[in-house]
Amino acid sequence: MPDPHASPADLIRAVTLGVGRLVTGGMNEPQQAALLDELAGYYAEYTDVRHPFAPLGDTPLRTRQELRNHFADAVIQSRSAGEIEFAPSDMTVHQTADPEVVIVEFSYRGSASGQRFELPCIYVVRARGGEIIESRDYGHHVESTRVFGGLGNLAAALANRATRA
Numbered sequence: 001m002p003d004p005h006a007s008p009a010d011l012i013r014a015v016t017l018g019v020g021r022l023v024t025g026g027m028n029e030p031q032q033a034a035l036l037d038e039l040a041g042y043y044a045e046y047t048d049v050r051h052p053f054a055p056l057g058d059t060p061l062r063t064r065q066e067l068r069n070h071f072a073d074a075v076i077q078s079r080s081a082g083e084i085e086f087a088p089s090d091m092t093v094h095q096t097a098d099p100e101v102v103i104v105e106f107s108y109r110g111s112a113s114g115q116r117f118e119l120p121c122i123y124v125v126r127a128r129g130g131e132i133i134e135s136r137d138y139g140h141h142v143e144s145t146r147v148f149g150g151l152g153n154l155a156a157a158l159a160n161r162a163t164r165a
Contacts (some may be wrong), residue, residue, distance in 0.1 A: 003130045004087060004129050004130040005130060006130040007102075007127070007128070008100065008101065008102040008125050008126065008127035008132070009093040009102050009104070011042050011125070011127050011131075011132050012093075012102065012104050012123055012125050012132070013088075013091065014042055014104060015039060015042050015085075015132070016088035016091070016108075017088060018035060018039045018042075019039065019071065019074065019086075019088075019108075020086050020087040020088055020108065021035060021156070022036070022039065022071060022074060022075055022088050023033050023074055023075065023086040024084055024085060024087070025075070025083060025084065026109075028036050030073050030164075032075065035067050036071050036072055037068065038066040039067070039071045040067045040068035040071065041064070041075055042067070042131065042132055043064055043067050043131060043132045043133075044064075044128075044131040044132065044133045045063065045064055046063060047061070047062060047063070047064075047067070047131075047132060047133050047134065047135075048060055048062060048133070048134045048135075049059075049061040049062075049067060049070075049132075049134070049137065050135070050136050050140075051139070051141070052136060052138060053138055053139065053141055054141055055141050055145070055154060055158065056154075056157055056158070056161070058156070061115060063108045063123060063141055068153070082109065083111075083112075083114075084110060084112045084113075084114070085110035085111045086109075086110040086112075087108065087109060087110060088106050088107070088108055088109075089103060089106065089107055089108075089109045090105075090106055090107055091105070091106040092104070092105045092106070095139070098126075100126050100127060100128055100133075101124065101125065101126050102124075102125050103122065103123070103124050103125075104121075104122070104123045104124075104125060105120075105122050106120075107119060107120045108121065110118070112147050112148065113149075115147075117132065117143065117147045118144055119139060119140050119144050120139070120140050121137065121138065121139040121140070122134040122138045122139075123135055123136065123138070124138075134141075142154070
């Protein structure tokens, strides 16, 4: 059950910390399932989350279940990176004239397979009644793909799209 008094900044802090714990791993199946439910629970049942800079195009996430699946995919992607450290850092929250909307600047920092990385992010988040109802997540998708060992797959997918165009 969402906290109706949670601010947009509180919610995005909770989400980014949860994603860090999720990607770092070390949880048994029930713990992971509970964290996936917790993360999806920060969002309204019907929401609008987009990743405008996604290299293969943006697929809006419209429901809690879609978000839960999205977070679960992050776990699958991170497993190929070996031992991983992954946590949000240097978070700055910019309040806007609309009390429902914040702009959040931060980076996910850590290491994967012994290599240090930084993934800069800017999220524009709208929350109401303690739930995120809309978010535009601008992250460094190519660097994230590199960190988790997926550049070859991304290059092949982009080449496949180019030949179909």
